[in-house]
Amino acid sequence: MGQPALQVVPSGGRPAVPPGFVRRPRVADALNRGVRHPLTVVCAGAGYGKTLAVAAWASKTDQHIAWLVAGGAGGLRSFWLGVVAAITDADGDSGNAALADLTPGVEFGSAELERILDALCELRADTVLVVDDFHTISDPEVIASISELLDRRPSTLRLVLITRTEPPLRLRRRQIAGDLVEIGADELAFTRPEVEEFCRRAGADVSSADIDVIVEKTAGWPAGLRLLLLSADRGDLHEGLRRFGGKQRLVAAYLLEEVLDHIAPSDRKFLLATSIADPINANLARALTGRADSGTVLDGLVAINALTVQLTDREGWYSYHPLLRELLRSRLDAENPDIAAPLHRKAAAWFVGAGDPIEGLRHLGLAADWDQMLTVLATVAVPLILSPHAPALVAAMSPATVQNSRGPTVATLLIAAVAEFQRGDFAAMHQNAMAAKEFAEEGLPARLIIALCEMVHARISRLAELVDRGAAVATIVRSVPSSELPSAAGLLLIAENARGIGLMHRGDLEAASQILAVCRDRAAGAGISLMAIAASAYLTIIDVIHGALPAVGRQVGEVLATVDRRGWSREPQVTALYAAAALMHLERNELKLAEAAVERGCRGSRTQSDAGARVLLEIAAVRIAVVRGDVFAAREARVRLTAVCAAAGALPDLLRRWSHVAMTDVDLMEGAATDSVLVEPPEGDDYAAALERTLLAQFYLRTGHPEEVFRVLGNAARFAPYRVIAAKAAVLGAVAAHMLRRDSDALVRIGEAIALAEPVGAVRPFIVGGPSVPKLLERYHVVGERNQRFVEHVLEQLADGPRRPIEDDESADSHLTERELAVLRYLPTMYKAAEIAADLFVSVNTVKTHQQSIYRKLGVSTRRAAVERARERNLL
Template identity: 30%
Template sequence: MAATGDNRRGTQAAYADPLGEPFLHTRFAPPARPATFLRRDRLVEHLDQALQTPLTMVNGSAGAGKTLLVADWAAGLRRPVAWMTTEAEDDSSGVFWAHLLQALHVTGAPLPDAIGCPADADRVDHGLLARLAAALSEGTRPLLVVLDEFDRVTAPQIAEELEFVLHHADDGMRLVLVTRTEPLLPLHRYRVAGAVTEIRDAELAFTPKEAAALLDLHGLHLPAEATRALVTRTRGWAAGLRLCALAAQETADPQTYLKEFEAARSTVADYLLAEVLKRQPAPTQDLLLRVSVLERFRPELADALTGRSGSEPVLAGLHRQNAFVEDLGHPWYRLHPLFAEILRAHLRERSPELEPELHRRAARWLRVSGALPETLAHGAAAGDWDLTAGALVDDLAIGQLFTGLRRDDLDELFRSMGPEATSAAADLVRAARDLCRCELDHGLAHLRRAEQTLADAARDGRMDAAGRLSCALLDVLAARLSGSPGGAEQAARTAEELRGEVPEHVLRKHPELIALLLTHLGSTRLWAGRLDEARAVLSAVVDGPGAPSTVLLREESLAHLALIDYLNGWPGRAERKARAALGDGERGLLPRPCGSGLGHTVLAAVAVDRDELAQAQALLDEAAETCPAGRDPVATAGRALASARLLLARGEPQAAATAAELSVAAEVACPWAQAYTALTASAAHLAEGRPDSASKVLDDIPCDGQPYAAELAWAHLAAGHRDAALHVLEALHGHNGTGPAIAVRTALVRARAAHEAGDTDTARRLLARALLQARRDQLRRPFLDAGPQVRRLLETPPLDELAAGWLILPPGGQGTPGDVSQQVPPLVVEELSGRERDVLLRLSRMMSTEEIAADLILSVNTVKTHLKSVYRKLAVNRRSDAVRRARELHLL
């Protein structure tokens, strides 16, 4: 054989390459498709475009299904296809072209013998390439050539020669490259000209529907949810799905196996380690093993884990090679989840002591870069709790333990923190977690220890503004839970002083911090009876930044504002704010804080005033389920007030008195809570025929213009002390901010007093005013409690016309009033949302909760939340009652 030049004898091309090695027929035949091969029409249709473009590239990772896809497509064509599977030896130019010419001859391509074949393994004569291109250009139709595993060809010379032939063949050749990497051809030219068809990794990935069909071919029939989970875990990787299916076939419970299989101990691991990891040089293998502990990583972070520089070109190369390294941009990367899982297991096996250190290095690097969630995750994985807690506190993110979408995740993360963590930050986190659960004693113990540690550090000249500001926040919360308005005010002043020592951009990043401070401060002011001052700070929260981290705080502040409106006699305003306060928490989207349930409580109190007693009970039940009594002073006192009112309306005065005395552990007594407790006790005494005792319990209640003065006056009048009642009303005269509920009760007191004094005309005029003021808010309860003499006046013209349609009194002014919802046609207190109507419709079809969830593509818990809301809005407690009430209201 000549050392250089071309051998013009075409017969040699059929027997041996320039090295004298015989041609292996298996390299020129497409692989056979297995019986379980799934033809995917969307990819086949895309590949059909290869017949219209000179170049096609099927570029994907190992096991992505590239080769079988192209082989199946080629088998379906009614034309010859030249197939060549490249090998490492083909990186020599002469060898490559000898094999490609043999592939053409095997296909029966009508090429003249004059083309010749390479005689030198390392080079090919340019004339041969020109003759081949000319012959191809003269064909009657394009010749289809598939080069499989083209990533093994790395010589730029071969890429240049191939591009020369492809270009000069004109329309006589269609080249399909099946590769793991981007070939060295000038792809940009083909892309600009629209002359390339590309199928990449993302398109090669199996969809859930395709995965289900593939599993069916293996005799595995899984629920849709299980199939979706498997696709998510494998990212639709063809080889992973096939290997999982083959392994599952050998088990007694394939569904459980596919759900719980350990990737590190499976054929998937063997495949990835052999096909991907072990193909890399030793430094690259070490890099991949180390970054496997990360969800995502930058080259600089990879350098920090390896202890050497130069990761950037390595990672970029791995991405180009489709070596299961995904480029997320800017310039973040991540590993394929199965590959990462297998690498982590391999790392633990090879270097079990290294993983915690890698997490610690990652946490330190990420902490400097400001990536807090990842810092916390890696710090916890390293078991370095002082570092982890320090990162949370230094970032001023301790408020996220109380509010926001990450609250439960953070609580779960720090649950593993042991006593070995002794820093001030660790104690602050412990205090926050305890106070979040309203565990006051434990929380205060940790908080005082943190404050002492910070004070010792300050004496040593080490200032920690973030730690001290976090202490102030927790002090305000502790003061709220302990009913200490003075303590809350002092902590709030301290926090205000410390704000100037913290960078403004850090404060802007965490709007929940100031919102928490103001919410807790507003709650303590409300407890102290300073309603206007409470409204000021709570309104600042509601009107503050609309960040996701402040959603719960805005809703909690709205609930407190609703209670303030209710106490001031504005039931309509209270109802609107309370409903707005339910927000995302009622829909089950966010976890509720310890002071929650207040919105339901205010709505219950309004329902009692409207004599909608079943509705009130349902709302109180929801409040109790949302937040047990005794955890938050304002919420507890509010629930006691509403419960007592409901029991009085039901004619159970003793039970009402007991409910009103629900103890609240507080350092300072709440004036409005004390007043309503005394009013309930007075009503109980009066119901049992003890007017003197009823009057006596009212003696110590201050009446200096307080909103409850109208009810105090009514209680005095009911006990037979007309002058005392009128004196109390005089103290209320001119008081600003009181609403229609107070005006109605004031008018009723004066009307009854006038009637008892024989001035019926004045009584009737006052009753008319009361009816007009009450009608807008449907305030029925005050009239039902007004006594038989007043109720008889209400039945006479023209007062009866003012009451018509909304106020129903017991016949003849006698007897105990009942629930108005049982006496008048049912009303929808609040419009049902679209989703609630969807749930109600399916409820009427006798569908179970699980069936409704599946039909609406919701979680079961979300459906349960919607059902509770439907029951509350329809004032029912059971499914059948909800359907019946909905039909009465023509909602179905």
């Protein structure tokens, strides 16, 4: 069979623009720009409306348009005769006479071609030559002659080539020279507003949601839009949209006729095998097809515009049009129904090896290979459940969870357990894991997932077991060679993080800090962001315990900003952060902020998602109510705390004792005689013991036994690691000294409390000290010299209102009595004897007697000299 004959279409016979045609202004703009250059190439696959787009532009332009349809072009003579005829017809009377007179004979050679090229370069009127179906021209002589014409850069002739494939005209060189404008599928594809207009002009009643579906299914492919409306039942367009796809008869026929029938059999087989993955790259295609030339094949499909595109945002990756991919998958199932599952397994192995286990799991789900899915999940992917990729991970596992509801196996039960963890249904997680444990063999994947689920369960309802459960996971991980367990590093982080949190709950703060700091840093580096946040949150709670309140404020602010920005405020790993914020604000007496943190933590956390953090939130709620003096709120908070502690199971040591102290605070607030207060101070100098000692000191103050306070508190050094507790102990000691009329000792102790509390902004130690604390602070502010702004701030907090400016404190000497030292501190002030007497609750004569004794012991005779001598001896 010979080549199809060339068609010469007169200018008046170029394709007519149909009435419902949707114009694309960007294409017209590109063509207007293009005809200012020697060459414009409109290149896209079948069905992109290339010809109509150019025809629509031609109908509106003032340019002389010569339109030539190449139907295979039967050689050099046939092509150029067609060109001459088309241009002559387009120019009419204004054409070039030399070109119009050309009538080459049968013998057409280089001389005749030269005459035509010369004539084209001398056209008097600007002319645009449109060559449609350029991709059908395969004669090398024709291609070479067009290239020669372009090299001459005729000033009045512009070429517009409409083609399905990129023409072999050295386009990159012409692009660099500025002689080329290209219009591709991206410009020709319909935008969403254009899809909407297309449907409206076609009389289709579609909703905004329908438009979204159409855009998704057709990707703006004009032929796809027409096929959709042709195949859909106008009486039930929505159902038609739902069913529309590459498998529909009309669509399949078009794709077969216009795309697949023009592709070599070997490439067709390549398309079928690679259609199971989207997108695809050369290495993945090689794994699926065994073809070493996969990259070349993909580039060739792009070059011939076989509805295949190279992705601009992922170098080396390609994608098939959605309708073509659906047809290919349908043909794959029809022609070889047993090949899809093995192909998906190959794809899964490739993706796991390439570091994308989620996509690997998705392919295993499509292959219904649940055992291998469990293996990949346990050995590679499970740490991702604590990362931003968790929803995608669970989505990839969804076929297994669906299968689990139909016919559970050990593999589907454990896969479903991991999915339930991400969804926050921890009861279902534990139930699935325990069901699997009854039948699970000793395989590594099952043992790992079961151990992880038991560890999570301990964190929710068996807090005392958390350290041991974390250690059990770590033991399993370390027993396996790292080559067999790619996720080992992530799994060890998960286990160690749980151990660190459990140690913090026990009160082993130093070991907990070391473990959690490592977990935070490594988890952040490994992209396990939620674990990093959990570790940071518990480190922040440890900082609260040590009284590093400014550092806590900074850390809480930074992490909460990340949490809010990423939409993680309801993730269970964040609960402890709200607890840290609440405890920090409480110590600073920022009660509204503390209350907001408690509310946000309780509202955002899932039920018992982190029982330890929830206990701490309720402890903060109890103490907020106690500081406010709100008996009813304190009782309600105590009830909630009791319930949360019961749900958490046997509590570790620190949480158990901390909760007990908070509950007993409510008893003391109510003035109830209670057996819950210890009679003797606890052993040890840990944080729980510090809490209990200060609680017992409060009890003795309230029951009128100040002398017992010093026995209970003992050596102040035991409170040194816990700055805020140390400040509270100093306040309680000051109050006890004041009650025993040891005024100088009281001032020294209140000064110690201020020195401890001021750098971290701790106010609560003064608030819980009782009604005599404001008087002690007033005295300190009169005779002291340091931290006066902080003292004023605390007094304002206690008085709930502003005060006047004030001043500061020092220490005392042993050869003066307590009363003499107390009076001495007033001497540098403007207080008169009567004012000093009123402040110290003694008579004026007593003050004068102490004053004369001070003068005698210091060897002076005036008040001013006494002040100077006292300063020389560091008594002031």
